[in-house]
Amino acid sequence: MKQLLKQLFNSRKYLIQLILPLVMFVLFTAPAFATGVYQIPDLTEGTWILDQGEVVSRINEGKISSGFEDLAKKTGNEVRIVTIRRLDYGETPESFAQELFEKWFPTQTAQANQTLLLIDTVTNGTAIITGDKVKSLLTDSIAESVALETLSAPLRDGNKYNQAFVDASDRLVAVLSGEPDPGPPQIVDNIQVEGTFKKAEETDQGNATAWVVGLLIAATVIPMATYYIYQVNQPSSDN
Numbered sequence: 001m002k003q004l005l006k007q008l009f010n011s012r013k014y015l016i017q018l019i020l021p022l023v024m025f026v027l028f029t030a031p032a033f034a035t036g037v038y039q040i041p042d043l044t045e046g047t048w049i050l051d052q053g054e055v056v057s058r059i060n061e062g063k064i065s066s067g068f069e070d071l072a073k074k075t076g077n078e079v080r081i082v083t084i085r086r087l088d089y090g091e092t093p094e095s096f097a098q099e100l101f102e103k104w105f106p107t108q109t110a111q112a113n114q115t116l117l118l119i120d121t122v123t124n125g126t127a128i129i130t131g132d133k134v135k136s137l138l139t140d141s142i143a144e145s146v147a148l149e150t151l152s153a154p155l156r157d158g159n160k161y162n163q164a165f166v167d168a169s170d171r172l173v174a175v176l177s178g179e180p181d182p183g184p185p186q187i188v189d190n191i192q193v194e195g196t197f198k199k200a201e202e203t204d205q206g207n208a209t210a211w212v213v214g215l216l217i218a219a220t221v222i223p224m225a226t227y228y229i230y231q232v233n234q235p236s237s238d239n
Contacts, residue, residue: 035084037096043080043104053083053121055161064169077134077176079115080104081165086122093120093127101129108132115176117147117168124155138175146171149184 048065097118105111112133128147154160
């Protein structure tokens, strides 16, 4: 009995030694895969895109940054795009974007002409935060449309991040430059609604008539042929 208890104790001890490092690894490394606002670096001059999700190509990042820089020089309105891989537990794109907006622009004066567009690349959740002075051009309804329609439409069509950010940046630059809002992208519905069958008036009436005549003939001939075969097979009454 003592030997059995000793074996059980040693087995349990071995399992604990085996599992404990794995548990510790999960506990300490899992948060590293998520992003908190405290992990985002301070904003530096000339930074228009912070692509921690690594979904924007260098060519498009340069194109978008150039457009945002020109916008800032001409109008004073500034736009930043941020991509992250994963949010901390309990965070939403909206709460994260708001916290980051306040971190980068801590006063109302600093926030006034700013726009921050954010996406979490794990869930493709989006959020947009705007300062008070840009709201006369970039209204809340337009801002919401940019985040939920212009940015999200290409993502629903195969995670086309580059197209999503180019479309969103073009629309933001146009609106914040005082130009008419180009609106969200037109969604092309490729689903075929109409059936592939011909309409009644398009069917070949000649074929239909032929089928009817054929069936009538068959209905007449088949019984006659069956009766004839039956009579032939009957035994003769002459002996």
